Structures are given as structure tokens and as C-alpha cells.
Amino acid sequence: MKNFFAFLSKYHKEFLAVILQALCLSFFFIHNSFQRSVLISSSNQVVGEVYTQKASLTKYFNLIEQVDQLAAENAILRSKNRDAFYFAVRKNYRVGDTTSLQQYQYSTARAINATTNLQFNFLTLNRGSYQGIEKDMGVLSPDGLVGVVVNVSGNYSTVLPIINTNFTASVEVKRTKNFGLLKWDGVDPRYAKIEDIANHARIVKGDTIVSRASSKIYPTGVMVGIVEKIEQPEGSNYLDLKIRLAVDYTKITTVYVVNNLMKQEQMKLEQETAQTIETK
Amino acid sequence: MIGDVIRIVLRFVFLVLLQVVVMNNINLASGLLVPFIYPLFILMLPLRTPGWLVLVLSLVLGLSIDSFDNTMGLHASACVAMGYFRGVILKMISPREGYDFTQKPTIQSMGTNWFMSYAVTLVLIHHVWIFNLENFQFDFFFRTQIRVLLSAAMTLGLVYLSQYMLYQVRERRR
Numbered sequence: 001m002k003n004f005f006a007f008l009s010k011y012h013k014e015f016l017a018v019i020l021q022a023l024c025l026s027f028f029f030i031h032n033s034f035q036r037s038v039l040i041s042s043s044n045q046v047v048g049e050v051y052t053q054k055a056s057l058t059k060y061f062n063l064i065e066q067v068d069q070l071a072a073e074n075a076i077l078r079s080k081n082r083d084a085f086y087f088a089v090r091k092n093y094r095v096g097d098t099t100s101l102q103q104y105q106y107s108t109a110r111a112i113n114a115t116t117n118l119q120f121n122f123l124t125l126n127r128g129s130y131q132g133i134e135k136d137m138g139v140l141s142p143d144g145l146v147g148v149v150v151n152v153s154g155n156y157s158t159v160l161p162i163i164n165t166n167f168t169a170s171v172e173v174k175r176t177k178n179f180g181l182l183k184w185d186g187v188d189p190r191y192a193k194i195e196d197i198a199n200h201a202r203i204v205k206g207d208t209i210v211s212r213a214s215s216k217i218y219p220t221g222v223m224v225g226i227v228e229k230i231e232q233p234e235g236s237n238y239l240d241l242k243i244r245l246a247v248d249y250t251k252i253t254t255v256y257v258v259n260n261l262m263k264q265e266q267m268k269l270e271q272e273t274a275q276t277i278e279t280k
Numbered sequence: 281m282i283g284d285v286i287r288i289v290l291r292f293v294f295l296v297l298l299q300v301v302v303m304n305n306i307n308l309a310s311g312l313l314v315p316f317i318y319p320l321f322i323l324m325l326p327l328r329t330p331g332w333l334v335l336v337l338s339l340v341l342g343l344s345i346d347s348f349d350n351t352m353g354l355h356a357s358a359c360v361a362m363g364y365f366r367g368v369i370l371k372m373i374s375p376r377e378g379y380d381f382t383q384k385p386t387i388q389s390m391g392t393n394w395f396m397s398y399a400v401t402l403v404l405i406h407h408v409w410i411f412n413l414e415n416f417q418f419d420f421f422f423r424t425q426i427r428v429l430l431s432a433a434m435t436l437g438l439v440y441l442s443q444y445m446l447y448q449v450r451e452r453r454r
Contacts, residue, residue: 012332013331013335013367014364016331017361017363017364020338020339020356020360021360021364023339023353024342024356024360025353027346027353027356028353028354028356029353030352030353031351031353
């Protein structure tokens, strides 16, 4: 204890200086917001770094939500797109209130399951009849055509994608308008085949393949793929095309389900026509 | 002794008023030249003043300036630092035979060399401390050091002048 007091009295000036300096600096930092903010921010730098790292991690969790949000907005916008309308009034008709009727309606869904390594691949969507999904609705992704809804439960639906050997759809070459039948040979999920393209069609490698409205499922002009190879089977009057699919099924997430509001009408008309011809 | 105390109190009031009324209005070279005269008070404290009293007086001086400048603690902090280093510097530059405690820390009493090394060191400590604490960031670092040097030069000029004005007048009056 004696030594302690001796120590104190020996260094009393230093102690006093430190105490007074601490007093001054605490006054200073309490009363001056700039220095305080610098002090606080630099002492919070470690905490901030942790928060930054945390945010950069958790932003990937929110990403799904954000993507859903954006996709929903896209669906609304697509529904308003000119291509989504059926022009009901011809030019020389008197223009009434409505010049166009909605033909295609888009809603979003998420592919929660997808197989790509089978012959009969399927996709499962997290939307079903409660959300207005019906059988035979088209399914698109931002990249292009995905498939068609084949089965619907309350909250889920299954999709027959292009990469299922049961899938067929009528497609056309965007540039020349020649159409053929899209099929999958069951080998490589990146490639598909188009059969029965007219022999005289001048198709080159790199031509774009788009969907046709004849299927009553998809709107016209949805991207399907790019021509990779053109071949003419021996003794055939038709061309076969090998195309690279626009959609990568191994990483498909957000899709749009397309509802053709005029499908019934078109189908009914076509059936009636067929009956009429049969009865004749 | 009583005369010393009165003289110190009067010097305190005079220097604080000179600082806040006159010097604080001087702002030359767009803020690069900020003269401080009040450190003269710490420089002029009698050599026999005990260390703790120097520190306390420094604190009071700094807080007085702060209360005028609304910079709570800035001047006080620099003054306390200066007050502490005053003891250190005095020990470092003491004459071989030690101080004669009737001596005053003035040019007249201690000589120009001694006084200038004493004043330059302490004024520089004060100015480095105050300008860097005020800036408190690495932006404008070099500008701050230029401020320190220019302002210290001006302060030292004033301190030097004071040696020939205030004190000689008083000596003569006696």
C-alpha cells in the first residue's frame, strides 16, 4: 500500500494529465457530433463488416421472393403486351370502344421439381387449380417455350416439357414461316428435333424456331430454339432439323403459365368443321 | 506571492479576452492561418508552479476558450496536453545547475535560445494536437499539417512580440 502511494505520488502529474485529458476528450466527443460520428462509425466498422457479410449471404434467400415479385409483374406486363391481344375489329369496321380482346393471360409459377435425365421427364409447378391453372395450358419461361400442363391438383400441376418423348408441338421457322413438328428423341435434354419441314424450305443453320398458334396452347412467336443441323433423310420429301433448345431444363425456376382465352372457341369451330366434312 | 497570483489571474483574463475578442476573428489564407495567443498563459506560468496546478490551470484556460468557441473540450484537451509537456520540456532543457526558481520563463530572464526552444516545442505540441483533433480524419491530412505549421509560426511570432511588449513595459514600470 505504501509502495502504491509512493507510486501515485511519483507519477501524480501523469495520472492527473491522463484523467484531465480523458475528461476533455469525453467532453469533446460528447459535444461534437462529427468526431462522435467518426468514432462511432470506426468502432462500428467490425459490426458493419459482419452485417455486410450477413446481408450478402441472406440476399440470396430473399432473391426467390424478389424473383417471384418481378415475375408476377412481368406476367401482368405480358398480359398487356400487344401480342396478348386478339384484334377483334377489322380496320374497315366502325371502331367501337374496344379494338382488342385479351387472348392470352399469363400467370407465374415456380418449377419446384424437374427431371431431365429420363425419357419421360416432367416438371412440377407450385400452382394448381386453386390458382386457376387448367389442363392444356401452355408453360413458358423467360427463355422460351417449356411445355404444356398435363395434370392439375389443388395447389400443384405437372407439365409435359419438350424433353419428354410424348411431347409434340407445331412450330415454325421464324424467318421463312415453314412449319414442322417438334419432338424429342430422348437423348440429350439440350437438343430436340423438328420433323416434316417442307423440302424446299430455305433454312440455314442458326435460324430461330418459334411456336405457332395452331396448337391453341401457345401464343405465336415464343422462342423454342436455334437450328443446329439440317438433314434430309434418304428418300424423304421432308427435312429434319436438329435444334438447340432455348430453355435449359436443368436450371428452370420461374415459368409463366399461359391461358388462351379463345381456345374453346377455336376448338369448337375446328370440331364442327371436321364434323361437317365427315357428314358430307 | 499574492502579487504573482493577481498578475496570473489578470493575465488569464486578458489573454482569454484577447483570444476570443480579437484573435478568433482573424482568419487568413482561407483558414490556413489561425493564430492562438492564449497558450502564452501556460508558457508564462512561473517556473515554480507545481505540475498538478499547471494541469488544472491549463484545463480551466482551455475550457474558458471552449465555452466561447462552442467547441467543448477541444481547446481544453490541447491545453492539458501542452500543460503536461511543459513539465517534460522544462526538465529536458533545464540548465546544468537547474532552475533558479525566482527566474521567469521569459526571454529577458532565460535568454532567446532557451525561450525559443521552449516556446516552439510547446506551441507546436498545442497546434498539432488541436488541429488534428479538430480535423480527426485522414482526409485533408496534409492541409491540416500546413495549417499547423502556418498557425504555429504566427502564434510564435505573437509570443515573441509579447516578450518585448507586455513584459518589458511592466518591467520598466516597476
